[in-house]
Amino acid sequence: MNPLDWFLNQARRPRGWAGRLLVRGMNRAHGQMTDWALSQLSVRDSRALLDIGCGGGGALLRLSELAPQAELHGIDFSPQSLSVAARTNRRLMEQGRVLLREADVSDLPYDDGRFDLAVAINSHYFWSDLAEDLREIVRVLQPGGTVALAGGEYFGGKHDTRNRRLASNERMNCQTLPELRDTLCEAGYSNTEIHEEWNRGWFCVVGRKPVVDTEESLRPT
Ligand SMILES: C[S@@+](CC[C@H](N)C(=O)[O-])C[C@H]1O[C@@H](n2cnc3c(N)ncnc32)[C@H](O)[C@@H]1O
Incomplete structure (x- = not known):
């Protein structure tokens, strides 16, 4: 296996001591x-x-201060x-504020409407079926809840050439930011936003679970 394939395989699903070091x-x-x-x-x-x-678990540690x-x-x-996430957040886990579970995004072990915010940082381009997985996330969000996909690998940005090379041979599922927004809409999100930090080559695409208009939904058809 060439070094790039090895690295991206580890980034997709870290394994062994090398995976721990990478994380x-x-x-x-x-x-x-x-x-x-x-x-x-x-x-x-x-x-x-x-x-x-x-x-x-670096983002969880940051989120503990922000939220x-x-x-x-x-x-x-x-x-x-x-x-590694458990080590990073040991104190917060002892306090019961951080809870970690081994699970696949395609089958989240949570009830419907459990969360008001879901984030995925440098992760979604490795998922098996992005549109389906976004539908699974919308299930566990409350109406009005937010999903954010963020990272540095996407098409059309400052590092387009690098990212196209990384994503070649289906190693990663990279999209342009408008395509990513369309995928969010197809998966049932609304009020989408695209944020881009061009100089650093970063993006954050946001969608919201629609709030069902109860009067509308109760009206006889
Ligand atoms: C490149 S790492 C990013 C980790 C962290 N979010 C960060 O920004 O440093 C991608 C992580 O997503 C996880 N991952 C990839 N596909 C996943 C899936 N289908 N379900 C759950 N986790 C997944 C990998 O195991 C890995 O820990």
Whole structure:
């Protein structure tokens, strides 16, 4: 396997000691981008939020300060990622504020309407079926709840050439930002927003679960 394939396989699902090292490195390498992405969101009043593909748990630690009243949940399908996330958030886990579970985004182990905010940072381009997985996320969001996909790999940005090389041979599912927004709309989100930090090559695309108009839904058809 060539080094790029090896690296992206590890980023997709970290394994073994090398995976643990990589995840620890990602906590550092993704810190500034994560701060920027979270600054695009209204996080402060969140009561229950979910970090999907939480990796080493760096975003959960940041969110614990930005959303002081929130229960913070993280899922990842890599046990290695979760063990680093548990270390990163040990004190918050002892306090019962951070809860981690091994799970796949395609089958979230939560009731409908459990969260007001879901974030996925540098993760969605590895999911098996982005549109379907976004539908699974909309299920666990409350009406009006927010989903945010953020990262540095997308088409049309400052690092387009690099990202097209990374995504070649279906190694990653990269899209342009308008395409990503269309995928959110197809999956049932509304009030979408696109944020881009061109100079750094970062994006954060946001969608909201529609609030059902109860009068409308109760009206006989
Ligand atoms: C590139 S890492 C990013 C980790 C972290 N969010 C960050 O920004 O540093 C991608 C993470 O998403 C997880 N992941 C990828 N596909 C997943 C899926 N289908 N379900 C749950 N986790 C997934 C991987 O195991 C890995 O920990």
